[in-house]
Amino acid sequence: MDGDACPVRDEVFRVASRHGLAVTVVSNGSRGVRLPDWVRRVIVAEGADAADDWIAEAVRPNDVCVTADIPLASRCLAAGGLAIAPGGKVWDTDNIGGALAGREVSRHLRETGQETRHAAFGAQNRSRFLEALELVVRTAMRGSPPPPRPLPDFFSD
Template sequence: MDGDACPVRDEVFRVAGRLSLPVTVVSNGSRGVRLPEGVRRVIVEEGADAADDWIVEAIGPNDICVTADIPLASRCLAKGALAVAPAGRVWDSENIGSAMAGREISRHLRETGMETRHAGFTNRNRSLFLEALERTVQQARRPASAQPRPLPDFFSD
């Protein structure tokens, strides 16, 4: 879990505890957050992408990354992992490209002086996250032979 400012820590801990799943919380500092017994804490050096880099280095196929950071989600997907945003969006190869493009457009707008705002985090987001996390855990637990195969790309050379 990308632990810096994650609004769904308790939900992750609850689901992981119920299903006996390991959890690692990675952050740039301890931030005074108490973790349940058995949850691994990794504190990385200060730096813009230090936590992200650690997560990408450690994550493997069918591991689940909980993050609102779109570039981190993209990097995890590239390693065969799964990614879920705290607002309940499951990142995948179908939607990560448009999310990255939208992020760049927002960055450009901010650079030109325009304000961009994110909607606040709601109880509905929390509920959507729990549903998405449950589905993603079930997907990760399926044997590789039961995983859906990608459709052929009829438009490639």
């Protein structure tokens, strides 16, 4: 788990405990977050992408990475891992390219002085995350990629 500013730590711990899974929280150590005894803590050096680099190098096929960082999610997918955002978005090879492009557009807008904002994180996000995490964990335990989510059919009655 990308531990810097992750709003769903407790949910990850609960699901991992229920399934008997190991959890590693990676951060730069700037936040004194209390973790359960069974959770592995990795503290990396200060630096913009130090935690992301550690995670990307350590992730293995069917490992689950919880991160809001889209480039890190992309690196995890490239390594055969699974990636899920705190809001419940499951990243896959079909949607990560568009997300990376959107991130670059937002970065450009900010550079030109325009504001870009993220919606507040609330109970609905937490619920979506728990549901998606269960699906991703079960998929990882089976050792196969997550099934594609069905698209809504806007043309049927």
